[in-house]
Amino acid sequence: MTRFLAAWLWLCVPLAASACDVCGIFLGVQPNERRNTIGLFYRSRFMEGSTQIPETSYLIPKHGSHVPVGVATRTVPMVETVNVAELRADLRLSDRVFLLASLPLTNTYRSVNNYQVLDAYGMGDAFAMVRYQVVNTRCDEREPLFIHRFLLGAGVKLPLGRNDLRIDDELVSPDVQLGTGSWDGLASLEYSVRHGRTAGGISVLGRFNSANSNDYQLGHGVSTTAEVFHRIGNDTLSFAPAIGGYAEWMDHDRVSGISDYGTGGTTVFSHTGLRAWWNRFSFSAYYQHALLNNEGEHITPTRHRIVVGLTYNINN
Numbered sequence: 001m002t003r004f005l006a007a008w009l010w011l012c013v014p015l016a017a018s019a020c021d022v023c024g025i026f027l028g029v030q031p032n033e034r035r036n037t038i039g040l041f042y043r044s045r046f047m048e049g050s051t052q053i054p055e056t057s058y059l060i061p062k063h064g065s066h067v068p069v070g071v072a073t074r075t076v077p078m079v080e081t082v083n084v085a086e087l088r089a090d091l092r093l094s095d096r097v098f099l100l101a102s103l104p105l106t107n108t109y110r111s112v113n114n115y116q117v118l119d120a121y122g123m124g125d126a127f128a129m130v131r132y133q134v135v136n137t138r139c140d141e142r143e144p145l146f147i148h149r150f151l152l153g154a155g156v157k158l159p160l161g162r163n164d165l166r167i168d169d170e171l172v173s174p175d176v177q178l179g180t181g182s183w184d185g186l187a188s189l190e191y192s193v194r195h196g197r198t199a200g201g202i203s204v205l206g207r208f209n210s211a212n213s214n215d216y217q218l219g220h221g222v223s224t225t226a227e228v229f230h231r232i233g234n235d236t237l238s239f240a241p242a243i244g245g246y247a248e249w250m251d252h253d254r255v256s257g258i259s260d261y262g263t264g265g266t267t268v269f270s271h272t273g274l275r276a277w278w279n280r281f282s283f284s285a286y287y288q289h290a291l292l293n294n295e296g297e298h299i300t301p302t303r304h305r306i307v308v309g310l311t312y313n314i315n316n
Contacts, residue, residue, distance in 0.1 A: 036313075037090045037312065038090075038314065040085070041085070042086070044081065045081065045083075045302055047301060048078070048080075048301065051300075052074065053076055078111070079111045080110045080111075084104045084105070088100070097131070098131045099131075100153075101127070102127050102128075103126045106122060107119070108177065110176050123161055124179055126160050127158065128158075131190075133149070134150045147194045149190075153190070156184070156186065157185075159183060163179050163180055163214075190204075198229075198230050199228070203224070203225045208220050216254075217253060217254040219263060221250045221251070227244035228244060229242035229275075236279070239274060239275070242275070244272075245269065247266065250264045250266075263295075263298050265299060267302055268291050268292040269291060269305065281313075282310070283309070284311075286308075
């Protein structure tokens with residue numbers, strides 16, 4: 001029964017991610033009632049759109065609006081991907097305090113007019129977050145009809161990834177660098193409710209960015225996930241299909257303190273997935289399909305995201 005409840009409480013809070021996978025922030029809630037976990041996660045963001053390039057070259061370092069005025073251009077397709085393999089630990093420090101830490105390896109790719117112009121690999125930006133459990137009615141002496149759980153968190157993102165990648169001796173766009181080059185603050189809010197085998201939750205993650213050494217500041221961002229699911233199975237093996245929605249909002253980037261109005265915007269995704277448990281192992285897989293892209297002209301629209309994870313519970 002205890003394993004059932006821990007699994008439910010894990011599922012009750014859906015994953016959240018920032019509006020830019022390069023920033024290295026991915027918040028996935030682990031079963032942290034009296035448990036310490038380590039996990040491997042993989043996420044992939046696929047972006048596809050069009051851009052303008054000079055008639056004489058396809059090696060553009062940034063999006064098309066950066067082509068100098070007066071230069072003859074043509075419109076061509078552009079594809080970008082960001083792939084992240086992440087090692088993550090979720091540690092229970094006390095009855096109410098939890099530490100989540102992540103170390104990512106990142107791959108960024110760009111092709112323009114079907115020519116590969118960037119394919120970089122390296123360490124991404126790590127982060128650490130402390131979360132405080134404000135409410136958990138599961139801890140009451142008698143289990144209530146509805147189990148509520150509410151957590152608040154705060155943390156920091158460390159600028160470990162490179163942000164000096166270049167094409168044709170010019171810096172590439174920040175969204176396909178390996179890191180941001182800035183120290184950024186994080187804040188999270190997580191609420192979940194469960195009744196029997198059915199549950200749901202909402203998770204909000206905010207990122208508050210500073211400027212890097214190039215005086216470039218990514219826009220502050222907020223992401224929100226809402227999810228409902230139903231659990232099937234027993235103590236040894238169980239599954240929980242889930243459905244919901246996911247939305248990202250980003251403020252305008254700032255260059256030397258001046259807003260770049262071609263950046264920022266909102267993306268709304270559908271959110272479907274499955275989680276499974278077998279003994280101490282937990283597996284999760286989610287697919288998020290973009291339903292709405294309302295972003296600046298300098299942003300390549302995201303078409304979909306995929307997140308897959310495998311977690312091991314260290315203690316019984």
